[in-house]
Amino acid sequence: MAQETADAVVIGGGVMGCSIAYQLAKRGFxxxxxxxxxxxxSGSTGGSSALIRMHYSNKSTIQMAWRSLLAFEEFEEYSEGGQAGFMQTGYLVLADASLRDGVKKNVELAQSLGVETRWIEREDISRYAPWGQAR
Known part of the structure; x- marks a missing residue:
């Protein structure tokens, strides 16, 4: 077997591995x-629900997720004619009383970083999700 050398070896062809390989190539590594x-x-990335969420409890993770969203919105600029099939929709996070304060802090942190998100109360759920009923 012939030996092959490389400047970088990325293990895993999921979203993280492909992103790392792309960024290294883009920078002329x-x-x-x-x-x-x-x-x-073909692994966990291919079987994921393909959500890009911004609700985290630390600044770095929110910023990374925000950049990921921008990359998907501009995917055609990054690829050679490819399309990601990305469709931005939104989602609703439901939290019981024990999680309320933590989720509310996550929303406030995300907002402070420019993420378009909002806290809504139980009685407002039907305005965003008419099929849902708050109990």
């Missing part, structure tokens, strides 16, 4: 090898 046991996005 040199020869990059992406290793994936099966096909690209």
């Amino acid at each position: 040199g020869k990059i090898i992406l290793c994936e046991r099966d096909g690209i996005a």
Whole structure:
């Protein structure tokens, strides 16, 4: 078996591995090898619900998620004619009383970083999700 050398070896062809390999190549890092046991996005990335959420409890993770959202919105600029099939919708996080304060802090932190998110009360749920009923 011939030996192959690289400047970087990325293990895993999911969203994180592909993103790392892309960013290294974009920055002219040199020869990059992406290793994936099966096909690209054939593991947990391919089976995910494909959500990009911004509700985290630390600033760095929110900022990383925000940049990910921007990358999907501008995907055609990053690819050679490819499309991600990205469709931005939104989602509703329901929290019981024991989680209320923590979720509310996450919303406030995300808002302070420019994320378009809002806290809504139980009685307002039907305005955003007409099929839902608050109890």
